[in-house]
Amino acid sequence: MKKIFFSLLLGFSLVQGAALAQGDAAAGKDKSMLCAGCHGATGKNPSPIYPDLAGQHAQYIVKQLKAFKSGDRTDPVMAPMAANLSEQDMADLAAYFSSQSRTGDQDKAVVTTTAPATATATKPTFVADPASGKTLYENGDQARELAACIGCHGKEGHSKVLIYPNLFKQHPEYIEKQLHAFKDGSRVDVVMNKFASVLTEEEIKNIGAYFADPQAMASIKAKHIVQASVSSEAVTAGKAKAAVCASCHGVDGNSMVAIYPKLAGQSSEYLVKQLTEFKNGTRKDPVMAGMAAALSTQDIQDLASYFSAQKITNGLEKSNELGKKLYLGGDKKRSITACAACHGIQGKGMAKAGFPAVANQHVDYLKGQLTKFKSSVRANDANAIMRITTQKMTEEEMQALAEYMSSL
Numbered sequence: 001m002k003k004i005f006f007s008l009l010l011g012f013s014l015v016q017g018a019a020l021a022q023g024d025a026a027a028g029k030d031k032s033m034l035c036a037g038c039h040g041a042t043g044k045n046p047s048p049i050y051p052d053l054a055g056q057h058a059q060y061i062v063k064q065l066k067a068f069k070s071g072d073r074t075d076p077v078m079a080p081m082a083a084n085l086s087e088q089d090m091a092d093l094a095a096y097f098s099s100q101s102r103t104g105d106q107d108k109a110v111v112t113t114t115a116p117a118t119a120t121a122t123k124p125t126f127v128a129d130p131a132s133g134k135t136l137y138e139n140g141d142q143a144r145e146l147a148a149c150i151g152c153h154g155k156e157g158h159s160k161v162l163i164y165p166n167l168f169k170q171h172p173e174y175i176e177k178q179l180h181a182f183k184d185g186s187r188v189d190v191v192m193n194k195f196a197s198v199l200t201e202e203e204i205k206n207i208g209a210y211f212a213d214p215q216a217m218a219s220i221k222a223k224h225i226v227q228a229s230v231s232s233e234a235v236t237a238g239k240a241k242a243a244v245c246a247s248c249h250g251v252d253g254n255s256m257v258a259i260y261p262k263l264a265g266q267s268s269e270y271l272v273k274q275l276t277e278f279k280n281g282t283r284k285d286p287v288m289a290g291m292a293a294a295l296s297t298q299d300i301q302d303l304a305s306y307f308s309a310q311k312i313t314n315g316l317e318k319s320n321e322l323g324k325k326l327y328l329g330g331d332k333k334r335s336i337t338a339c340a341a342c343h344g345i346q347g348k349g350m351a352k353a354g355f356p357a358v359a360n361q362h363v364d365y366l367k368g369q370l371t372k373f374k375s376s377v378r379a380n381d382a383n384a385i386m387r388i389t390t391q392k393m394t395e396e397e398m399q400a401l402a403e404y405m406s407s408l
């Protein structure tokens with residue numbers, strides 16, 4: 001956790017071009033008087049339109065305050081509030097609110113005004129179902145390429161990664177409003193815009209209802225889980241079938257040749273997608289097309305299970321500074337989203353969201369794939385995520401990123 005925190009701080013300071021101000025929770029408490037009227041003295045409040053800030057990641061709070069200040073995130077109420085805050089104020093306020101607990105009672109009702117009616121009036125006939133919200137949150141929906149939210153926002157909305165906000169016990173109305181804003185594009189975030197775009201009105205309400213009290217749903221098993229888990233039978237069956245792959249990818253999925261990717265430890269979801277797409281031509285490669293043509297759906301499942309259960313060998317030893325800067329911070333001006341947002345701070349990817357692991361992979365293979373995405377030779381990335389990300393990247397940057405990923 002320490003390591004993640006540290007690299008993340010680094011990532012942020014790199015984006016800002018200056019070191020992130022060190023927050024002082026005590027100073028933040030004094031400054032928070034300004035915020036208490038709406039957000040509550042300790043960041044918990046009874047009003048459905050004001051988000052709870054208690055227990056939120058400090059990094060996330062700072063990022064949002066900066067976004068309100070710069071106008072990247074628009075809100076008529078928060079814009080003037082943030083306009084007057086210095087970097088130090090933001091850091092102090094974030095330190096204070098993040099140190100508060102979101103469990104327990106709400107702060108005394110400081111807000112006396114009732115919430116104004118939101119633009120999206122509730123259809124009187126629809127009653128939100130938190131259990132359905134939980135199911136969607138934990139499983140996503142493969143048919144619509146909707147990633148499981150839990151992959152980023154964590155179990156019951158306690159996210160482990162500092163750039164992903166905690167959703168635990170957030171006001172349903174606020175969650176719904178944000179999902180609508182991501183859906184109609186008025187709040188911009190590459191990841192969330194994509195996911196929210198496919199959510200239906202009912203699903204948005206169900207998810208909101210779930211977060212009102214995730215613990216109340218703890219005993220309810222998420223229904224119809226789509227993900228086929230990796231069984232030991234499949235791993236054994238896959239091992240036998242993997243003999244034909246060994247010449248290029250290595251017996252245990254650790255290829256010795258830099259242009260052949262290592263498959264060891266890659267998520268089975270991602271491997272199944274790639275093999276299926278080599279087979280149907282969505283991902284084009286003359287060698288792999290031939291290999292995949294002969295595979296049945298069962299073979300693909302077994303092979304993916306086998307390789308995902310292997311351990312990847314170490315990649316490059318030496319890190320790369322330029323690569324690190326881009327990987328953790330991206331470059332907003334050129335639509336290069338921080339790679340860490342999807343591939344993870346440590347390059348482990350996010351199986352449930354379909355984001356492949358990139359850590360310890362061969363440099364040549366990684367650079368090759370970035371080049372192929374840039375020229376659209378590889379075009380099997382949903383919503384052209386990787387094609388957009390690589391569009392304005394230089395060759396030097398691709399090399400740097402490949403080296404950094406391999407060293408993770």
Ligand code: HEC
Pocket residue numbers: 031032034035036037038039049050051052053060061062064065074075077078081093165177
């Ligand atoms: C007059 C009421 C009001 C005051 C005072 C106020 N806020 Fe807000 N704040 C809001 C509203 C409304 C939103 C939700 C905006 C939206 O819907 O996008 C918000 C959102 C936020 C968010 C984003 C939360 C998230 O989960 O994304 C942060 C962070 C925040 N406020 C911090 C502060 C801080 C710090 C102060 C004090 C300096 C403050 N606010 C003062 C009304 C207020």
Ligand code: HEC
Pocket residue numbers: 051063137146147148149150151152153163164165166167175176178179188189191192195196207341342353
């Ligand atoms: C790949 C990671 C990822 C996945 C998967 C994901 N999110 Fe997010 N989510 C984010 C990030 C990053 C943000 C913060 C965006 C920003 O900085 O403004 C966010 C923000 C949010 C917010 C706003 C929180 C606030 O305090 O303002 C909500 C609500 C949300 N996500 C719900 C969902 C739901 C529901 C799903 C599943 C359908 C989902 N997310 C899937 C990464 C993810």
Ligand code: HEC
Pocket residue numbers: 241242244245246247248249259260261262263266271274275284285287288291303356368
């Ligand atoms: C003759 C060499 C060769 C053989 C044999 C071979 N592959 Fe490949 N494989 C490749 C090459 C080259 C690529 C990279 C293609 C590209 O650049 O897009 C690849 C890519 C892949 C990928 C995509 C990995 C990623 O990270 O996206 C998977 C999955 C894969 N192979 C699985 C298999 C399986 C399973 C077998 C055996 C049934 C197999 N391969 C046999 C050469 C081979």
Ligand code: HEC
Pocket residue numbers: 190191261273326327336337338339340341342343354355356357358366369370380381382385386389401
């Ligand atoms: C919004 C999410 C997202 C972001 C941001 C993102 N990626 Fe990806 N990346 C993906 C997805 C999804 C795939 C897999 C596409 C597919 O299904 O074939 C992928 C695939 C890749 C691959 C191919 C892996 C393999 O084994 O073949 C590489 C390399 C890669 N990304 C590097 C990067 C780098 C470097 C960055 C930052 C500059 C980045 N990605 C940013 C989502 C993302």
